[in-house]
Amino acid sequence: MESSTADQQQLGASKAPPKDTRFKTEDVTNTKGLTFQSFGLSKEVLLGIHDMGFDAPSPIQEETIPVALEGRNIIARAKNGTGKTASYSIPIIQKIDTSRSKVQALVLVPARELAMQTSLVIKELGKHKKIESMVSTGGTSVREDIIRLSQTVHVVVGTPGRILDLASKEVADLSECKILVLDEVDKLLSIDFRSIVAQIIEIMPKEKQVMLFSATYPQEIKDFQSKYIPAPQFINLMEELTLKGVTQYYAYLEEREKLHCLNTLFSKLDINQAIIFCNSVKRVELLAKKISQLGYSCFYIHSKMDQKDRNRIYHDFKSGETRCLVSTDLFTRGIDIMSVNVVINFDFPKYSETYLHRIGRSGRFGHLGLAINFITEDDKHDLFKIEDELHTKINPIPQDIDKNLYTI
Template structure:
């Protein structure tokens, strides 16, 4: 069980690869926005593992197409999101169809009260494994640039010209701002895709697939793209709009520094964001530093790691004053 279609696509691809080594495990992904008839036909055949978004799998269960009375295990990825107000009623409905003897596994980077309540209600003597101290922000260097709203695009242009970006993800706080910024970046002469929840599913899939395969260097998106998406080539995340919560911040900047790689997170901060910046630092027990005159490439570029620092970073002039 996953909260977004993109994550379902990614998990199914990985599950299919693993399944090849497990005697031909049959894997199926089913999400909203895709053809229901295709899913019904697929479930006529043998399926061992279903990767699904909650609304679609519940629909298939209620139609009697997905028979879950013998399901032994339900895995909830991004459990905090699945147990938020958006999904929790659907999850409770799905569990009601499962057999009493089943195993439920929860995976989450944050552990809000909703997850704790769910655990006490549905899990019997669960084991709790906490890897957050090792994993959360390890390998990610965080900076902020203090700017006015009008300076943001100019600042972004400076970052693009000075940083050694393999691939970057740039976050905005609304779908409208995503489209406007993507247009600006293209006008500046940089390759850029964009993705948000109001786009047609087919187009979202294509953008996700093409960006993952390296067809474009920069992706502008909303928080749709924050959870669980593993694109190893991403070494820079930019919060063009600073997030409101520590949880969102954690998920956003976690798009860089995946699999032990190094990553850089740069936050464009206006006067309205100052309180949030301090609050997020306190909650995550981390330090977001002012952006320096030059950024050591060994902090975020793999081939420079554990080599002499290269000082050819952000430097000098009027541009630096705005950073």
């Protein structure tokens, strides 16, 4: 089924409308009924929370914020898109002493886009308290970081390699940094980052609060915990791994049929914004070109792009400049764009962890979303394995998908 010009304009030419936020799933509504005021937060912090539009704490925020405010070490598991960033950002902001110009909190994340997003949340939440935060990641100017660190900075959000470089050269003074957050810790403790994170911890004060956040809890975290996190408070809200609001389907087809199937979906679905995942940089660029040839506005993003181009694409997509983004797994970690209601795995992933993070880009913070997986004969084993490991069911795609499953 070919898409009409009207369909093409509806998908790609205009900015994405704001997503209806009236309906939310149990992932964020199944709370104890606490309020942010009940945590004993300062007036300035409460004003920041109000400005962010947070009405009441989500389950992970209810569980985490009081424990974090007590200074306890935390290992927290919660689904993607349920409010983990605010769970640690709010206690950090509450505990910062703005009369001191030293770095007092460090947030490590595995991806540059996630670092930018997290820093924006901290800046917004902390603006009434006049919290000074900065982003420091690879791919950006070291000179700019040096200049910024010569001024007052209370919170640094960054990727491990850049932070270790600055700290080991004593450009970043972590001598009074008593709070460490590892967000998406399963990735931070993978083989790519583990030794770097350990070196950063050794540089920091011996007495500090460490908070770990992730959706999954691999063996690497258990080993790390025994060495670096004494007496942690475990918080586990992961009885189910996949978000309640995300409906999952698969389309069984041949490789040569994928583009036609994607075109059909574009014409039939009520897409607010969509992220389409491929398994390689080359596939991302090729698919984005094909989608543009079909007449749709489309961006693409991957790790081999210059950082300034990645920043621009991320900003423009989040602002709704286009409704379609083709990406590698660069974009699976913590990227929080509420208007994304459809995720399409053009190439099916091999690992359940990757699948979980990909589909978690839709259905953010209790909203509804749709995950559609293109499955070839070669993917069948991985499909069954992922269903089994995540205790979830991915159903065959119906002829017509009920819009109420992903648009309310």
